[in-house]
Amino acid sequence: MRASNAEWDFMGRSFLVWSLANLGLREPAAKQTYLAVIDQIIDETARLEHERGLYFFLMPYAKARPYEVQPARSLFLDGEIALMLAARRVVEEKPEYKAAMTERIKGIVDRMENNPVPFAESYPNECWMFDHVNALAAIKIADFLDRTDHSALLQSWLALAKRKLVHRETGLLISSFTLKGEPLDGPEGSTIWMVAHGLQLIDEDFARDQYQRARKELGRTLLGFGYAREWPTSWKGPMDIDSGPIVPVLQISAGSSGMAFIGASAFHDDDFLSSLAATLDFAAFPARKNGGLRYCAGNQVGDAALLYAAVQGPLWENVKSRPNR
């Protein structure tokens, strides 16, 4: 896994923790079993980051030049770890994690507020929408858990994103940009489905708008088989590590199609979800063993993202339906 992409090692952990948190909320009787696994993953991930440094979970090009803001931090890591800690604490409070989460959130907020625009780097002078929305979701849950108030930051980020980070032709949020907010890329399927889901915590209407646009621009169904493109027709982007290999002509992207499950599940788009499931069963080569299921055509992060799509809901609902604790 790490031989292909060290990021996937990290994201597989994140999606698994978020999934188990949702399962813990769904099945209170089995909560302690899920929490034990969650804690083990969080502790090991934090230990690896501490011992090996932030580059351990990043792609090699992170070392090509220094981060603009020093000391170097990656919002990719801070945002997802903060969201892991936050999700765990929604299931059940753990004092050690409260301190760890508060420190992460403070670091993220400080970086955003100390920059002229509220953006933070994941890679040197490279900011990712996916990472920002995960970080904002973690901040939102932190407000819910600890009675803090970052609504001004969330609103200013959202206003700026709508103004500067939207692709003109499609109305979709772009996937990456510089620390100053200059676009580096167009809208991307492997980003936007999860972004729309994350935005449900921040701005439900905008989130639904983004999902519907993504569905129109990227979602496809052919003879009952659903799939998703990585790029809309109005943007020409390269095949990369996020998109996975792209099937020519139909422009099927494994990365975007996998993440589309999360969008379709989060927005209750049952028709699209069932057509995606048909494709998964036909062409992703399921392997069932000892009561477990994985997909040979995918990988650890793909399986974890599919699990997340299958069980997501309770965590977000918990935060949205109740006022701050």
Add this chain to the structure above:
Amino acid sequence: MNANYRQRWARLWHAEFCSPKDFLRRAAMIGVAFLVAQIAGLREYTSFLSGTVVWAAAGWKLTVFLGLLYLLLYFTIMLLVPILIIAAVVQHLLLRFFSRPKC
């Protein structure tokens, strides 16, 4: 394998081109090839579709080659084999119908 057995096997295997038996024979060959690929674990190599090398030692080229081979056999068995079997059955029935002596 004695000569007698080989002759019987050759007779059984022999089929006229595009005859029902020929269609079934081709379907069987594809089935056997797919079974061998399945038992050999080639299904794992389809991980190349998500840009993942199944084992670091396997390397990218071998993963793509074996993965593509499995894909080819899989889609052949899913799409072509049913057509071959249906064609064999339909042709067999038509041949029987048209070769029946007229009253």
